[in-house]
Amino acid sequence: MGEVRPPDTGPGTAIPPARFVTGSTFRHVVTMGATGSVGLMAIFVVDLLSLLYIARLGDPVLTAAVGFATIVQVFAVSINIGMMIAVGALVSRALGGGDVGQARRLAASSLVLSVAASAAVTALLLPLLTPLLTLIGATAETIPAARTFLWIALPSTLLMALGMGFSGVLRAVGDARRSMNVTLAGAAVTAALDPLLIFGLGLGIEGAAITVVLARLAFAWVGFSGAVRIHRMVARPSPAAVLADAGPILRVALPTVLTNLAPPVASAFLAHVMAGFGTATVAGNAVVDRMVPVAFGGLFALSGAVGPILGQNWGAARFDRMRAALRDATLVTGLYVAAVWLALVLARGPLTALFGLEGAGADLLGFFCFAGGAIWFFNGLLFLGNASFNNLGFPLAASALNWGRATLGTMPPALLGAHLAGPEGAMAGMGIGSALFGVVGLALAFRVVGVLERREAASLGAEAERPVGEPVP
Template sequence: MRHVVTMTATSSIGLIAVFLVDVLNLFYISQLGQQELAAAIGYASTLLFFHTSIAIGLTIAATALVSRAIGAGGLAAAKQLAGTALLIIGALSLLLTLLTYPLMPALLQMLGAQGETARLAQRFCAMVLPSIPLLALGMCLSALLRAVGDAKRAMYVTLGAAAATAVLDPLFIFGFGLGLDGAAYANICARMVLISIGLHGVFTIHHLYARPSRTAFMQGLKPFFAIGIPAILTQVATPVGNAAVTAAIAKYGDNAVAGWAVVGRLIPVAFAGLFALSGAVGPILGQNLGAKRYDRLRSTMRDSLKFTLIYVCVMWALLALAGSHIASAFGALDLGREIIVFFCLFVAGSFLFNGCLFVANAAFNNLGYPLYSTMLNWGRSTLGVIPFVWLGSHWYGAIGVLAGYGLGVVFFGVAGVWLCFHVLGKLERDAAAAAAA
């Protein structure tokens, strides 16, 4: 439990800082008094979230392979794998960025953006997209630091980027009078800081990089994509579900979308501990799998689920008390205000099951069963979102959309935990049979 809490806490600090700055970004934009600007940020974030999710999937593969190599005592192999991962992630993120540009107007329209709101969202995306490769590489560098067990420096990577955004956001938005463009410039600068700190930790402090030979690179491709492709599919499921919710809420107007944008920023701040837990537990599981410590695999899972239960109960209580104040702080009007308050009072509790699913997915990705996490996440983001959101919208309007979003995760969270312990038992039995043979 101490290891789980330490890795999660240090990761949480950096993540909370990043997400809190993201909330401040939307808060500053909301102070300009135009609901179209807040709605545009909501649409743009939904689109950009796809790129972030793909980067997360790729970093999961990097973490799993490098932590296993370290756990098995193969430091030289870990350095080669780290180099391979950075090359792959840099190339793929650049390619995806280039492919997105011509599709931006159509993608934003699919999400429900129209008129001036669509124009503003497209402008923001066009400015921020070129920095996506920096974000992807920075995330990979932070993941490599976690893989080697340096939770503190992994925290510094995200904390440094958050500090840069916190300083530059109000300067660009208000000081230079750039408005929405200022928010985009601050994002770009923060990603430069992110990758700079990450490079220092991986290259200078730990020397966790070796330029992969052609043979090592080709050998690393298969295991990397064996984990990476299912992990990407798993991660992309979440923005697909979010896109379905955004499209369902869009028909209720810019006020509703602005309220959903606030909820979208509130979720990662309030539940950063769960996101951090899913990232922190992976290297612990990977190293113990490499060392064949099956007792520690099981105890790590149990402790992670206890942490999830306590964390969600505390955050749900705080959100329930603060819901109306949060809505007032962002100047949310009418339906937008109702959406924020309803989320804080009721839907926030559903993150107990989201947290269980996050932990189970991290386990599957690091224990050699990435397709299980893909199956569960896509099930949650399709069967656990689309019908529930549609029925909720049909019966109760925009509030029903949010209720459906929360209820749909319950089954998949429970199923994920059951399947995870089933996998742990299978691994242990297989190892015992191999030892006996």
């Protein structure tokens, strides 16, 4: 399509196109996972601080409202995550095969489609906020505050679509530091502005929502600086290129988006179950929802880190390194969860006091601290499986597993657990489903690598048997 290679960006700015096909896979997993964790954890920590500031206003209705608003917002954010995974998978594979021009064009087309999808979802959600909030259990008390938050914050998901897309490009080229800086920028803005707007200017929940918008603006700008201005890994988009690339991109993105919509459905269902136990339980569940990414954000980052490593090595036909990366990622998952689990158990008392939770809300947070490690270890295995499927051409497998966990692995056991043991039983029931789907997901990921290896061997065998001079079909 007339694409040219990017010009020389000068000393210190060029990143080797396929850095993951050599060197220690364990080091690559740890480096990409750790830097990704820093950025994600920074965002999740300041999100938790934002909820803490709202909780400090002394109105549990506002705390619950932010929790419900977050669940609705996650549906829009999930679209962006799916598109980010798609751009990372396609760009990393093109780089692994040595085609920088194709990688740049795919990056540009993916960003255009990502923003368009985010705009469409936002336009769909805004008129439906009241019925959606009611569906997940919000009451007449909490709906007005949740609607206010969402009308301000939800349109900024377009900025997040750009930021996540640029971050996916940076991950694909292996620039862990600049990918981390994208999320750190948003976290820094949130940390600085939240207390100023919520307390200093007395804007309350509106101040928290305005901060979300400004943080996402910083998110997009820093991502643009790294992916476009420094690496020059995003070509100038054109309608012809977007139309030509839409098929390959959407074949990865649509199942990936479908995969990422499953967790919010599970969260919404659990919130609906918790709503039946009163406002205190809803507030406790809102705190747990914000604590999960803070405590286990490293698992999200780890799955994002594994994708480009698998993609580059698939492009280079290094199946041995793909298996090694999965084994190393599983080991890191276990070590990480063990450390976090111990920290949660030791900190359960101070955390309950910090958020001012009492009664059923305090009990739910305490149970999460005791049981969360077991639940999230298996979720981490499922994340690794999904990263493998999404980056290795089997995105429908990720969709099937995630929706299986969100439905069969969440709804029946959560309802049964709630009936037998209240809110804690609902959380435990969801954990049992996670264990089953996590083990299956990781086992299938190793199987996928074997399938791809056999396909490659068959292709090479057919090529070797073809008579010299016979055209390739």
